[in-house]
Structure formats: C-alpha cells, structure tokens
Amino acid sequence: xxxxxxxxxxxxxxxxxxxxxxxxxxxxxxxxxxxxxxxxxxxxxxxxxxxxxxxxxxxxxxxxxxxxxxxxxxxxxxxxxxxxxxxxxxxxxxxxxxxxxxxxxxxxxxxxxxxxxxxxxxxxxxxxxxxxxxxxxxxxxxxxxxxxxxxxxxxxxxxxxxxxxxxxxxxxxxxxxxxxxxxxxxxxxxxxxxxxxxxxxxxxxxxxxxxxxxxxxxxxxxxxxxxxxxxxxxxxxxxxxxxxxxxxxxxxxxxxxxxxxxxxxxxxxxxxxxxxxxxxxxxxxxxxxxxxxxxxxxxxxxxxxxxxxxxxxxxxxxxxxxxxxxxxxxxxxxxxxxxxxxxxxxxxxxxxxxxxxxxxxxxxxxxxxxxxxxxxxxxxxxxxxxxxxxxxxxxxxxxxxxxxxxxxxxxxxxxxxxxxxxxxx
RNA sequence: GGAGAGGUGGCCGAGUGGUUGAAGGCACUGGUCUUGAAAACCAGAGAAGGGGCGACUCUUCCGUGGGUUCGAAUCCCACCCUCUCUGCCA
Numbered sequence: 001x002x003x004x005x006x007x008x009x010x011x012x013x014x015x016x017x018x019x020x021x022x023x024x025x026x027x028x029x030x031x032x033x034x035x036x037x038x039x040x041x042x043x044x045x046x047x048x049x050x051x052x053x054x055x056x057x058x059x060x061x062x063x064x065x066x067x068x069x070x071x072x073x074x075x076x077x078x079x080x081x082x083x084x085x086x087x088x089x090x091x092x093x094x095x096x097x098x099x100x101x102x103x104x105x106x107x108x109x110x111x112x113x114x115x116x117x118x119x120x121x122x123x124x125x126x127x128x129x130x131x132x133x134x135x136x137x138x139x140x141x142x143x144x145x146x147x148x149x150x151x152x153x154x155x156x157x158x159x160x161x162x163x164x165x166x167x168x169x170x171x172x173x174x175x176x177x178x179x180x181x182x183x184x185x186x187x188x189x190x191x192x193x194x195x196x197x198x199x200x201x202x203x204x205x206x207x208x209x210x211x212x213x214x215x216x217x218x219x220x221x222x223x224x225x226x227x228x229x230x231x232x233x234x235x236x237x238x239x240x241x242x243x244x245x246x247x248x249x250x251x252x253x254x255x256x257x258x259x260x261x262x263x264x265x266x267x268x269x270x271x272x273x274x275x276x277x278x279x280x281x282x283x284x285x286x287x288x289x290x291x292x293x294x295x296x297x298x299x300x301x302x303x304x305x306x307x308x309x310x311x312x313x314x315x316x317x318x319x320x321x322x323x324x325x326x327x328x329x330x331x332x333x334x335x336x337x338x339x340x341x342x343x344x345x346x347x348x349x350x351x352x353x354x355x356x357x358x359x360x361x362x363x364x365x366x367x368x369x370x371x372x373x374x375x376x377x378x379x380x381x382x383x384x385x386x387x388x389x390x391x392x393x394x395x396x397x398x399x400x401x402x403x404x405x406x407x408x409x410x411x412x413x414x415x416x417x418x419x420x421x422x423x424x425x
Numbered sequence: 426g427g428a429g430a431g432g433u434g435g436c437c438g439a440g441u442g443g444u445u446g447a448a449g450g451c452a453c454u455g456g457u458c459u460u461g462a463a464a465a466c467c468a469g470a471g472a473a474g475g476g477g478c479g480a481c482u483c484u485u486c487c488g489u490g491g492g493u494u495c496g497a498a499u500c501c502c503a504c505c506c507u508c509u510c511u512g513c514c515a
Contacts, residue, residue: 039475039476042474042475042476042484043475043476043483043484045484046474046475046476046483046484046485047483047484049483049484049485050483050484052495052496053484053496055495055496056443056495056496057443057444057496059443059495059496060443060444060496061443061444063443064443069495072495073495073496074495075495076495076496077494077495078495079495080494080495080496244435244472365473372453372454373453373454373470376472
C-alpha cells in the first residue's frame with residue numbers, strides 16, 4: 001500500500017513513478033481529493049467527540065453531587081446524533097479511500113528502467129552458453145512423452161487442461177528438484193525451512209497484494225472466503241502479519257516449498273503445451289523480511305541464491321531488470337531470471353525476484369523496532385522463486401536431452417535421483 | 426458438525442454502565458541506596474490516526490463488526506478464534 005504521507009510530501013516524485021507504470025492522472029487526483037476531504041471530516045468529528053467526552057465527565061460529576069443534569073443531557077443527545085451522522089459519512093469515505101489506495105500499485109525504485117512493456121526490460125547479465133546440438137532438439141513435452149514420464153492427456157481427463165501427471169522417474173525428478181533446492185537454500189544459504197498452508201484467507205491475500213485487484217487470477221473456494229495460494233509468498237509473508245519484530249530478528253529468511261494455484265485467466269491459448277503454464281505447479285519460494293536500509297543489497301543476494309540453483313544444474317540463463325511498465329503490482333523492483341529452452345531457442349522466466357519495500361508490510365502491518373522503545377517501523381519484504389520446479393524440469397529435459405531420446409541427469413541431482421539418466425524402459 | 430468454557434496492555438490477571446488507557450503482579454527502562462550486583466524504594470513505559478515548526482495536543486483502540494445509551498471493557502445481536510468434551514475422518 002502506498003504511504004499516504006509520502007504521497008502528500010513527495011507528490012511530484014510519486015506521481016511520476018506511478019505514471020511511469022500506467023497509473024492515470026484521474027486516479028492520482030481522486031486520491032488527493034479523498035485524502036483532503038478525509039482529513040477535514042476527521043478533525044470535525046473529533047472536535048465534537050471531545051465536546052462529548054468533556055460534558056459526559058461533567059454530567060457524571062454533577063450526578064454525584066446531586067445536581068440537575070437534564071439540560072446537559074438534552075444538549076448531548078443532539079451532539080451525539082450529529083456525531084453519529086458524521087461518523088457514518090466518514091466511515092463511508094474512509095472505506096472508499098482505502099479501496100482506492102489498495103488498488104494503487106507500488107512506486108518503482110529509481111534504478112528501474114522506464115518503459116512500457118516486456119520489450120523495454122534490460123538484460124543485466126547472462127550465465128553460460130547455450131549448448132549446441134548436432135541434432136534437432138525436441139520440446140520437453142515430446143521428450144517426456146517418449147520417456148513416458150509426463151501424462152497431460154490423463155490429467156485433462158481427470159481434471160482439465162493445464163494440469164499434468166508426473167510418472168515414474170518424471171515424478172522422482174520433480175521431487176528430487178524440490179529436495180535439492182530446499183537443501184541448498186537451508187544448508188548453504190542459511191534459510192529457515194517452512195511448509196505453509198496451501199489455503200489462505202482474504203486478509204492474507206490483501207496483505208501481499210493479490211487482492212482486491214486480482215481476484216480473477218486466483219482460485220477461490222466456493223462458499224468460503226478462502227483462496228488457494230498462488231505462491232508460498234502469501235502464507236509465508238503473512239506469517240508475521242500484525243507483528244512488531246525486534247531488530248535482532250532481522251533479516252528473516254524463509255525457504256518454503258509449496259504447490260501453487262493460478263487461474264491463468266487471460267492467458268488462453270498461450271503456452272498450451274508442456275509444463276510452462278499450469279493451473280497447479282510446484283515452487284520453492286524464498287522470502288525475506290529486512291530493515292529498509294538493507295533491502296536492495298539483499299535483493300541482489302536473493303537473486304544470486306536463485307541463480308546458484310541454475311548454475312549447479314548447469315542451465316544457461318540471463319537476468320533481466322523489469323521496466324516500470326512490466327513490474328508486478330506490489331513490486332518496487334524486480335529481476336526476472338530466464339532459463340534457456342533449446343527447442344524454442346528462447347529464454348523463459350523461471351524465477352522472479354522482487355523487492356516490495358514497505359508496500360506489503362504496510363498492508364499487513366508488519367513492523368519492527370530498532371531499539372526496545374523505538375517507534376515501530378515497517379519492514380521491507382522481498383521474495384523470489386528459487387525456483388519454479390515444473391519449468392526447471394522442462395529446462396533439464398530440453399538442455400540435457402540426448403540424440404537417442406534419453407535425458408542425462410545433472411550431477412548434483414544424481415544422489416537424489418539415484419540414476420544418471422532417464423532412458424526409455 | 427454438536428455441547429460447554431473463554432478471548433482485557435509484552436505476559437499473567439481484576440474489572441459494579443459515569444475521572445478505567447484500564448487495579449494488582451511479572452517482565453522492562455531510569456533513579457535512590459550499594460565498592461559492584463541483588464533486594465528494597467521511587468519514577469517511567471502501548472498502538473493507530475488527526476492538528477501544530479515545535480514543546481505539545483486531540484480522537485480512537487479491552488477478539489471483530491453492528492446496536493442500545495447523554496455516556497459502554499461493562500448491556501443486546503451477529504461473526505471470528507482458542508480450549509475441553511463429542512461425532513465423522515487422512
């Protein structure tokens with residue numbers, strides 16, 4: 001959530017940042033108006049309430065002394081009615097104000113490239129060279145079909161499109177990757193492991209910014225106010241919601257594996273084949289809660305931890321800095337890590353690492369104290385995929401495929417897989 | 426799902442519709458005392474929002490949301506959560 005005070009005090013800067021990512025002039029003006037009216041009405045009702053408190057005190061004293069209080073009570077009836085009226089108006093205004101505020105995206109960090117779309121994202125670095133094949137590399141769904149390790153048709157029958165059954169060594173590969181990634185982050189990178197609920201309530205979804213604006217993108221459980229998690233970011237970040245942490249607790253670093261559920265409304269026809277875009281997929285997520293002054297340096301650290309997974313797996317990738325127009329709603333800055341997919345000859349997103357600054361913390365009242373008696377301040381939250389598991393399987397199948405249709409297993413995974421190759425049985 | 430009990434400050438725990446932001450205790454901070462510490466004594470200390478350059482000041486907050494009342498932690502209604510018993514069940 002946007003800081004209204006920052007909005008007032010650094011109006012020009014905030015306005016520019018927001019319009020760089022597509023917030024309209026009207027939306028900004030509306031917020032200014034609502035904020036002004038809101039503050040006027042607050043001081044009006046508060047004056048009346050002060051009057052009510054003072055006179056109530058007086059009535060109590062007079063009653064105790066046996067004095068007459070009828071005229072005061074009469075006056076207070078009127079004041080009370082007035083308060084009720086104004087309070088009702090104010091409540092309506094405040095909920096409109098909040099609704100509006102919740103629908104305004106985060107302000108991009110000054111280092112974010114200005115641009116309108118994906119086209120304007122900036123490449124930061126690449127790692128390793130795409131392998132050259134002396135045969136025509138197949139897309140992962142064809143490789144998997146020949147090896148009988150993924151079954152999309154059965155999933156379509158049992159559930160619907162954009163689902164999959166993993167089978168045999170395919171299922172083991174998915175599981176091996178989850179364990180490999182979790183072990184790496186916990187043992188080498190110092191994260192605390194967490195296994196969160198896969199269903200969360202509305203407040204949690206508001207806290208991390210999925211709601212109220214993007215209800216169409218998530219699965220809601222009928223006859224309830226529960227949602228399937230679109231990412232472990234939601235339960236894990238909300239774990240500390242409405243808490244005041246002490247400075248010694250920071251930074252908090254959590255690694256969480258979860259299944260993720262997304263409705264993929266609006267992406268009909270895109271990536272219909274293979275593992276790239278599913279309604280349900282597995283992901284290992286890294287989540288940070290930090291002091292504000294460390295968040296940007298930790299964004300680099302977080303990104304490097306995600307990169308490390310790809311390096312150990314030997315998968316070529318590049319790191320992109322998303323431009324203002326391509327940033328997610330809650331993010332102030334995002335690096336996308338894109339892995340090389342030989343069959344299409346392109347890089348595809350496999351991790352997205354973002355700094356949300358205090359945007360999520362403000363929505364979810366997630367604070368810390370520098371000193372035992374200091375005023376609470378909002379923490380900064382960050383998260384990134386470390387990595388999306390299904391897409392990693394796709395990348396391994398494609399990058400490690402052999403001419404005979406088999407797929408070699410990257411060395412670091414062999415202890416988890418207990419084989420060095422998936423071949424046709 | 427059913428029955429009962431309960432939700433008050435960092436924690437424990439009082440609370441009769443009218444100086445209760447809230448007794449008391451623990452923990453915490455500062456001071457006195459002490460060579461130092463402990464004990465004892467004294468004092469201080471919550472959050473959000475509004476106004477003011479500031480000292481400061483006002484409003485709200487006793488699970489959440491409504492209601493009754495001149496006035497609600499206290500009365501009424503709904504909901505949420507926790508605990509105990511119970512039903513079904515991986």
